Amino acid sequence: MATPEHTPISGKNYPTTWVQFLDWFHSEQACRDYLEKLRWPAGLICPKCEASAQVGRNSRGRLICPSCRRQTTATAGTIFDKTRTELRVWFTAIWTITSQKHGISALGLQRVLGLGSYETAWTMLHRLRRAMGRPDRDLLYGEVEVDETYLALTDRITPTVAVGRKSNTTKVLVVIAVEILQSKGFGRIRIRQIARGDHEHLMPFVRESIRLGTVIHSDGSPAYRKLDDIGYRHRKTVHLGSDTPAHESMPGVHRVASLLQRWMMGTHHGAVQPDQLDYYLDEFVFRFNRRTSRSRGLLFYRLLQQAVMTKPVIYEKIIAASRKSKK
Ligand SMILES: [Zn+2]
Numbered sequence: 381m382a383t384p385e386h387t388p389i390s391g392k393n394y395p396t397t398w399v400q401f402l403d404w405f406h407s408e409q410a411c412r413d414y415l416e417k418l419r420w421p422a423g424l425i426c427p428k429c430e431a432s433a434q435v436g437r438n439s440r441g442r443l444i445c446p447s448c449r450r451q452t453t454a455t456a457g458t459i460f461d462k463t464r465t466e467l468r469v470w471f472t473a474i475w476t477i478t479s480q481k482h483g484i485s486a487l488g489l490q491r492v493l494g495l496g497s498y499e500t501a502w503t504m505l506h507r508l509r510r511a512m513g514r515p516d517r518d519l520l521y522g523e524v525e526v527d528e529t530y531l532a533l534t535d536r537i538t539p540t541v542a543v544g545r546k547s548n549t550t551k552v553l554v555v556i557a558v559e560i561l562q563s564k565g566f567g568r569i570r571i572r573q574i575a576r577g578d579h580e581h582l583m584p585f586v587r588e589s590i591r592l593g594t595v596i597h598s599d600g601s602p603a604y605r606k607l608d609d610i611g612y613r614h615r616k617t618v619h620l621g622s623d624t625p626a627h628e629s630m631p632g633v634h635r636v637a638s639l640l641q642r643w644m645m646g647t648h649h650g651a652v653q654p655d656q657l658d659y660y661l662d663e664f665v666f667r668f669n670r671r672t673s674r675s676r677g678l679l680f681y682r683l684l685q686q687a688v689m690t691k692p693v694i695y696e697k698i699i700a701a702s703r704k705s706k707k
Pocket residue numbers: 426427428429430431445446447448449450
């Protein structure tokens with residue numbers, strides 16, 4: 381198995397085709413072995429005493445640390461922790477959502493996998509979005525456009541909302557950053573939901589998303605006035621009346637915003653709760669930033685790799701969080 385710095389190889393580190401996928405992941409044990417290599421490419425590192433050594437295995441297939449005798453599994457402490465869903469189903473779900481260009485809704489996933497309950501599909505998707513949202517260590521750099529835009533959401537089709545009443549449309553504010561490539565075209569993006577488009581909300585996003593020294597292109601909003609002071613090179617375009625439409629002065633942000641809105645309306649029918657939006661944004665960014673990856677298998681590999689590094693989240697917790705924020 382390749383270490384994170386190495387480029388994984390198709391057919392060796394991840395399956396190239398669906399037939400190969402079926403061949404590799406024919407059993408729970410095969411899936412578990414694969415996760416072990418993915419999580420500990422250089423061999424087990426004990427979660428308790430952090431020793432790395434040749435490990436033993438007990439009769440139930442659990443790994444045993446030779447120093448402290450702690451038992452562990454490749455799924456402990458990841459999004460697969462304590463799941464009642466078979467790993468083969470998880471793997472198929474990941475293959476499915478990474479092989480579809482625009483992803484899939486919970487209902488769609490339930491159908492594809494033949495799952496008994498909508499909640500299972502919904503929870504799987506949410507756990508996977510958590511994995512997609514693991515922050516990339518590489519900040520955006522070079523030349524970056526930053527601007528805010530409104531996104532329209534409706535509150536239909538969620539498991540917590542009773543059917544049969546009219547849907548409401550909510551507009552939420554998001555800030556988008558897009559790398560502008562010299563060679564023409566767009567690089568990577570970052571998106572975050574914000575309460576207001578002011579200095580206080582925009583600067584933390586800028587600092588956590590964009591490398592210092594980067595040329596940041598913004599509009600004339602006073603919220604961006606201090607960019608030069610905090611270590612960026614600020615270039616602003618002031619809109620004079622209607623002379624410069626947004627899609628000309630901020631082509632990157634404008635393009636990403638319209639793709640995002642279309643994805644929300646298309647794949648998810650716009651039915652996203654504002655307090656769940658961050659996870660959807662994570663999925664959109666994950667897909668967008670890997671859009672040029674020609675191999676679907678590589679996307680499968682990357683998501684699985686992030687999945688074994690992500691803390692679990694249970695359905696009840698997600699629902700509880702969304703109920704709480706509605707009060
Ligand atoms: Zn140990």
